[in-house]
Amino acid sequence: MSTTRRIGTVILDVVLAALFGAAGFEEVHTSAIGLLPAAAGPTVAVVAGIALLARRFRPLPVLGVALLGQLLVGAFAPMLLAIYTVARHYGNRRPTWLAALASVIVAVVPWGAGSWWELFVHRGVIVTVGLALPLLLGLWTNQRAETLAALRERAEQAERERDLRAAAAVEAERLRIAGELHDIVAHRISQITVLAGALEVSADGKPAEIAGTIRATGSRALTEMRELLGVLRARDGGEAAPLRPVPDLGAIAELVAEAVAAGQQVDLSLPPDLPRVPGPVGRAAHRLVREALTNAAKHAAGAEVRVALTVADDRLDVDVRNGPGERTALAAQGSGFGLLGMRERVELAGGTVHSGPLAGGYRVHATFPLTADE
Structure with missing residues (x-):
C-alpha cells in the first residue's frame, strides 16, 4: 500500500x-x-x-x-x-x-x-x-x-503463462536457428575440408580445379548464411532476402552431386518415380541425407558412401551408410546438434530413425509413412 x-x-x-x-x-x-x-x-x-x-x-x-x-x-x-x-x-x-x-x-x-x-x-x-x-x-x-x-x-497468472510461452517460443526458435546454422555451416565446411585435404596431396595438375571448387563451395555457404540472416532480419521488420525453394526429395540428387564435386565418393540409388510426400517428410529426408554426408566427410574421409531411397509397403526408407575412412580434424569439434537435430526432424515428420556403427563404418536409416499431401 x-x-x-x-x-x-x-x-x-x-x-x-x-x-x-x-x-x-x-x-x-x-x-x-x-x-x-x-x-x-x-x-x-x-x-x-x-x-x-x-x-x-x-x-x-x-x-x-x-x-x-x-x-x-x-x-x-x-x-x-x-x-x-x-x-x-x-x-x-x-x-x-x-x-x-x-x-x-x-x-x-x-x-x-x-x-x-x-x-x-x-x-x-x-x-x-x-x-x-x-x-x-x-x-x-x-x-x-x-x-x-x-x-x-x-x-497475473495469464501474464505469467504468456511470458512462459514467449520464453518457450524464443528458446525453440533459438534451437531451430542453431540447427539451421549447423546444417549450413557444418555441411559446407566439411566439403571445404575434404577439398583442402585433396589439394594437399594433389600432384596431377588439379590444384586449380580443386581450388575453384573450394571457392564455389565457400560462396554457396555464404549465400545460404545470408539467406538465413535475411529471414531473421525480416522477422525484425527488415526486408527479407530472396530464398531458394524448400529442400525436398527432389533436391537430394543435387545434394549428392555437390558432395561428389567436393571429392566424396557417393553412390545414389533412387526409385524410378519419387513418391509424393508431405513437406515435412521431404525436408526431413533431405536434411537427414545432408547430415549423414557431412558426418561421413568429417569422420570417414575418403570412404565410399551409399545413399538409397526405397518405397515399399506404404513407407519411404532413407538409408545412408559409409565404409571406414580417416577422421578429420573437424571430427573432434562436433557440436552435437547434428544427430540430435536430425532425429527431431524425422520424429516431427512422423518417422523413425536409427543410427549406429556398421562393419567398420556407419549407417543412418529412417522410415517415413507415405501419406499424400491434402
Missing part, C-alpha cells in the same frame, strides 16, 4: 470513529437502556468510539467493546460500524454470522429498562433491520474485494 493511500485510510478511520462515537455519545443521554447508571453513559460511549480506531486490525474485539457499550449504556451506533467491519473482514463465514447473532441479541433486548416487554416489541424489527444493513454492506464489500483479487490473480 502506498504512503498516500495509507494516510487516506488512517484519516477515514479517524473520521468514522469520531462520527459513530459522537452518535453513541448522543444516544446515551436519552437512552433508557443500560445496566449501568446514566452517569457512566458518556464515558462508555467515548471508550466505544475510541475502540473503533482499531477495527481494521481487531474486528471481533472491537465489536465486543461495541456490544458492551450497548449492553451497559445503550450506545447502539458504534455497533453498526463494528458489525460492518466484521462482515467486511470475514465475509460469508462462521465468525460473521456468530457476531451477527450476538449483535441482534444484545441490541434487541432492552437491558436494564423498566418497561422491558414494550421496548422489546418496538425495538425488535427496527434494530434488526438497522444491523442488517451494515452487515449486508460488509458482506457485499468482502465479496467484491475477493472477486477483484481473483480477477487480478487470474490476470
